[in-house]
Amino acid sequence: MQKEITIYDLAERLGVSATTVSRALNDNPRINKKTREKVHQLAKELGYRHNTIAANLRKQQTKTIGVILHEVNSYFATSVLAGIEKVTTPENFDILITHSAETAEREKANVKNLINKRVDGIIVSLAMHSHDTAHFTPLFEREMPLVFFDRVLQSADCTKVVIDNFQGGYDATNHLISQGCKRIAHITGDMDLNVYMDRFKGYQKALKDHKIKFNKDLVKVCGLNKAETTQAVTEMLEQKPDAFFIPSDFAAAVCMEILRNKDINIPQDIAVFGFNNDMLSDLITPKLSTIDYPGFLMGEMAAKTLIEQIKLRRKNKNVKDHTIVIPTEIILRESSVRKKAKTTRPHK
Incomplete structure (x- = not known):
């Protein structure tokens, strides 16, 4: 195995100090141009590789x-x-x-x-x-x-x-209400996390602004993976919702698959709204309305x-x-748009 070339090897060959070699390799102006060029040339010929890790550790970084x-x-x-x-x-x-x-x-x-x-x-x-x-x-x-x-x-x-998760939750719910939805189910993640709690608060505020009474039976917390979302959607259908707001595009897509398998028309029977603007939201059928997450x-x-x-x-x-x-924005697609009415946003 070939020995790794060090600055000491370069220094010995050139008849200068290791400090001079180190400074020359770093193009320190204290070393004259001719010496710098000699050091760089020899380093290239011998295959010297600068030990970045060691150098950074010496600098405490x-x-x-x-x-x-x-x-x-x-x-x-x-x-x-x-x-x-x-x-x-x-x-x-x-x-x-x-x-x-x-x-x-x-x-x-x-x-x-x-x-x-x-x-x-x-x-x-x-x-x-x-x-x-x-x-x-x-x-x-x-x-x-x-x-x-x-x-x-x-x-x-x-x-x-x-992002403004509160506003995202508000905009999603407000849009569903503008499409005539009144029993909006909200399947969400662990609300100890800011993202889910803030989106939930936005959902509640939109209901309140439109004088729709909040119904705790229409809210369910789960892991938002396929198994838990499937169970949550299946149980929630017993509450006869007319829309789902699920703050995860993946979980919203799982919801749509369940609805299609039950021959439920999306969005006329039940509208669906996601969150994140993942690539899949524009690829599934119908295309998923969502909140863009940059x-x-x-x-x-x-x-x-x-x-x-x-x-x-x-x-x-x-x-x-x-x-x-x-900043973020609402993206309207086929899964939630029942009519061509423009979405309005009441004052918070």
Whole structure:
């Protein structure tokens, strides 16, 4: 096995100090141009490779950002990662991606692993059942740059990147009401999470603004996976709803499959509204009405904010925690549009 070339080998060949070689390789102006050119030429001839990891550790940085996703197999997740990468690549940061698979235990293990990997900062979206968030305490104690996105820690003072989930829930429900729906079933995820609680509050407010009495029997919480959604929709049909607002395009698509199998016409008998604007929402039949969730922009903003924090911390400057709200919009398609009436939005 061939020995790896080091700066000491280059220094010995050229008859200069290792410090001179190191500075020349980094194009330090303190080293004259002729010497720099000789060092670079010899390094190329001998196949010298700069040890970025070791150099960064000497600077007490790894140029690595940890990302904890609650899932990876969705259009939203890949969009977020693309947005993060757009920012990190020109800044020469690497990304270390982990995912919790919606379990709190795996999320805890991911946090511990990223701390051990000495990442410079972490971007997080919480797992569905991450109720005890004490595992983030070591990050706060170390003052590690940390940004939550999508599913965030509501009680903690930290930087968050979110959309207006309340408005999304309001707009979806308001549209269904404009189409003549009055018994709107709401199948949702764990309402300890901000995204589902805020969408639920928007749903309630739209009902109230249209003087439709809230009915708790039309609300059901589940895991929004195929099995639990199937059970929830089947049970909810006994309440004779005229619409479903399900804040997940995947779960809404499962709902539509059940309705089609029962020969229920969508949207005339029962309208369906999703959330996220996943790719499948425009591919299924009928096409699914939804709320656009700009994952790419969310990832971009989370990464940009985190790198700003990392740079401030290196200068021993304070980081001001804040919440960034990204705009979103309603997308109307065949699954919910019964008539051509324009959707109105009563004042909140």
